[in-house]
Amino acid sequence: MLTARYIADDKLMPWLLSLAETRQVLAPVRQGGQTLFAPLDADSQLDLEGLADASAKAALLPRCETLLEFHYSKGEGVPSRTELEVRETLPDRDAFLFGARPCDAKGFTVFDRVYDGGSRRDIYYCTRRDKTIVAALACTDPADTCFCNRVGGGPGDTDGSDILFTPVEGGYVIEPVTERGEAFLAEQPLVEAEGRLEEARQVRKDVAESMPGGDPLGGAQGEVLRLFDDQEFWGGVAAKCLSCGACSYLCPTCYCFNMTDEINGDDGVRVRTWDNCMSFQFTLEGSGHNPRNGKAQRMRNRIGHKFSYYPELHDGNLACVGCGRCIVHCPVSMDVRAIVAQARDRALAKQEHAND
């Protein structure tokens, strides 16, 4: 393995800008009072304090992306429009995602299992994944709303990353995680970390130990499912939900999408956009029937998917990485940790009651 590298604080931005000459560099920058992942340029105001407001998922699954382009033309001598040309528009740009937090990077592993599932390969996502180096930045100051340690992660974890940056006195220690990350680093004009590796490890260890504990939220598959028909529970949980969808749009593991066509004259595109299971329209059928008519059913699906259905299908891995964005940004302060804990308590209480 390539030895670790080091970069001093004041060299970071110039290095990122030099990278940006040949590939897109996405990094957390200040924009209109928020910190969001955006293409970096010389005017960008890099913000590496805490967690960005939105997750980094748009780097691999853009909010809106063109899948196909099409063009109608008049057939020879036929007045109706019958000739049609359709072209796929695959991503072709190399990218460097800098400053994703370990939870954001782990979110990509949640995507990988679905979008790169053997015979079912989403070529748009997979191409972007192949062309993007994910450089995570270990956390040094987790927020009260962070709970990566309760969902199988940690503030210095490397799941889903190619490279890990760890803040140390005066700069960052940079360690390769994957072969791709290693090959990338080998080409960079960065100095060796020399004796600083131990310091980086200590930083990560201290931060991990400083995080408040709490029951792990995994292994609740059965409990959540057992409450499926418990209208009272889900009704209570969802009572104040506004169905605004902020929780899923900001979540690094929510990956549902819609596909729609846009046409202008003879030319058009088929685009894919993020979608959101908290919305009434998501499952509305032609007959007017809606299997998730109420917000209680939609909340049940969101929590159920993250903590029960997804883990059931994917070896117990949760579809929540504990970033806490849904807690921070929910206008009515829903707390996903509390919902799962309540679900478990309720299911256990019911179980005991049934056993009495």
Add this chain to the structure above:
Amino acid sequence: MTSTDASNLYLPDMGTIQEVIEETANIKTFRITLNNPDAMRNFRFEPGQVGQLSVFGVGESTFVINSTPTRMDYLQFSVMRVGELTEKLHKLRPGDQVGVRAPLGNSFPYKEMRGKDIVFVGGGIGMAPLRTLLLYMLDNRDDYGKITLLYGARSPFDMAFSYELPDWLEREDMTTELTVDNGTPDWPHHVGLIPNVLKEMAPSAENAFAVTCGPPIMIKFTIEALHTLGFKDEQIITTLEKRMKCGVGICGRCNIGTKYVCKDGPVFTNKQLKELPNEL
């Protein structure tokens, strides 16, 4: 022409509408061939599988391939006009281009059904998925026992596949009964709701499978009727409808708990449905 990358799940094959059949006031049947002769020759599907039809500029929607794999001259889709895409599809004519992403989803357990009596109960556009299985079985007639079809629609004018009904009624190797909610003076068949007619017909549940498809309310009462006739949940097969987009289990729209209607369905036995979380 299409730039074809077989590994792109979302890139449809281009197809040409060969024939449009006006079935009823709001159902049209489209016979489509893929433009690429190799793709057409190599196209394989099983009865019950679906496809996404694209009208570029409007979008995609899911329809059952209701032709049979035993006759591959074209792929047939019957489409009820209900909204934006189906409205546009209904305006297309022979020669027009559409996109086809197929086959998707699972199929009827036609192999396990061999040697059994088969009872088909179809309502309205729900006859479409039954047609593919029925034709398949008629083309492999010796593999199956008694074949009974009960097909119902609102009125005689709402019966799709009317050009095939005389054959189905006359054939000696199957029993066909038709019913409508509202008859006309010259309507020679049943008048009455499907589940009631089914109970009158009283097909035997012994060594049999029932396949039913139609509006949710019809399915519900048909299953009740089948139960009274002695059919067990594992002998009753139906197809589910959910709003679908990707059709391959990624977009996350069509799940019921851990099952995705687009890849684990649309075909389920009533036994499987009862094991699913209650979110139909």
